[in-house]
Amino acid sequence: MRFPITTLRLPEWVGGFLPTPKMPYPTVEDRMEIVVGLARENVERGTGGPFGAAIFDLETTRLVAPGVNLVVTSGLSVAHAEVLAISTAQNVLERFDLGGEGMPRLELVTSAEPCAMCSGAALWSGVRGLACGARDEDARAVGFDEGPKAPHWDRYFEERGINVVRDVLRDEATAVLNQYVERGGEIYNARRGGS
Amino acid sequence: MRFPITTLRLPEWVGGFLPTPKMPYPTVEDRMEIVVGLARENVERGTGGPFGAAIFDLETTRLVAPGVNLVVTSGLSVAHAEVLAISTAQNVLERFDLGGEGMPRLELVTSAEPCAMCSGAALWSGVRGLACGARDEDARAVGFDEGPKAPHWDRYFEERGINVVRDVLRDEATAVLNQYVERGGEIYNARRGGS
Numbered sequence: 001m002r003f004p005i006t007t008l009r010l011p012e013w014v015g016g017f018l019p020t021p022k023m024p025y026p027t028v029e030d031r032m033e034i035v036v037g038l039a040r041e042n043v044e045r046g047t048g049g050p051f052g053a054a055i056f057d058l059e060t061t062r063l064v065a066p067g068v069n070l071v072v073t074s075g076l077s078v079a080h081a082e083v084l085a086i087s088t089a090q091n092v093l094e095r096f097d098l099g100g101e102g103m104p105r106l107e108l109v110t111s112a113e114p115c116a117m118c119s120g121a122a123l124w125s126g127v128r129g130l131a132c133g134a135r136d137e138d139a140r141a142v143g144f145d146e147g148p149k150a151p152h153w154d155r156y157f158e159e160r161g162i163n164v165v166r167d168v169l170r171d172e173a174t175a176v177l178n179q180y181v182e183r184g185g186e187i188y189n190a191r192r193g194g195s
Numbered sequence: 196m197r198f199p200i201t202t203l204r205l206p207e208w209v210g211g212f213l214p215t216p217k218m219p220y221p222t223v224e225d226r227m228e229i230v231v232g233l234a235r236e237n238v239e240r241g242t243g244g245p246f247g248a249a250i251f252d253l254e255t256t257r258l259v260a261p262g263v264n265l266v267v268t269s270g271l272s273v274a275h276a277e278v279l280a281i282s283t284a285q286n287v288l289e290r291f292d293l294g295g296e297g298m299p300r301l302e303l304v305t306s307a308e309p310c311a312m313c314s315g316a317a318l319w320s321g322v323r324g325l326a327c328g329a330r331d332e333d334a335r336a337v338g339f340d341e342g343p344k345a346p347h348w349d350r351y352f353e354e355r356g357i358n359v360v361r362d363v364l365r366d367e368a369t370a371v372l373n374q375y376v377e378r379g380g381e382i383y384n385a386r387r388g389g390s
Binding site for chain 1: 282291384
């Protein structure tokens, strides 16, 4: 038996959308602004859901790897923005543990608080920081499902040495969620509780 | 800026290890047996961690797509067995919602209870059933981290119409975890709580 290879490929426009690799993003708001920009562009280009993410090196403050949501266009339910950003960063840096020895502090910036799956993915990635734009309730308000997250999930991150910052440009990030719904974008959750 | 494409590629041996595609697996123990076999073979071949998974069609009882843990060999922290099985099944069936209209009931069988990330991945996949071998505590006992799972996570699955069966060939599945550790296999979790 032979089985297909799974590929996660960022849309062509992403490379052109981002400024030079040397661009610094000194503040968390700077970093969130480009990430919300990725989410917005993903909606406007019709390449996926209203979510963006990226991994940043907190020493150089440069962007290491971007991600956008590609569930519908890739046909893969794991293709959330965080999974794209984490996996692309691991390819760029050639290691599965982004917090391993000799690594700079890396931060995952995401335009909405990570769902149950992506919370786990963030923990396993080895990042040292997590910055979030829209809240879970903002995503839920437009119909997205965040899943069964542990209560006080952010404390769990802190206990593992992962610094969590919430509500960074929350209004701007939430505006992209609303923009997606207004454009008739698909709320692509798997059926919910249906039998 | 250009970024690498992420690929999730099952090891070469997987195709030869599985019997003909027409092979039926009528009972959940039959299905778990081949999944634990995938986990064991993955350890013995040195291609990844001691975890296997597969998606089965509960109408034909045939295997749709297999998965094995490839974190260390792929360099990707998301490359858990369940992510491989789900993504491969979505490629085979050409749809991201495995529970969408017109689909047969599909079951995810996994050699150990899914971690926080894979619990979310299972929910988003659209499968209608989840069968688990080893328990979270069996995986934790050898050093693996299951992450911040919601209390009573299985009830949450049931509420969404996903039938959960636990402890299927638990001893056999746990034996593979122990085999991995005895062989000196890497416990590849990201650093835990280190600052």
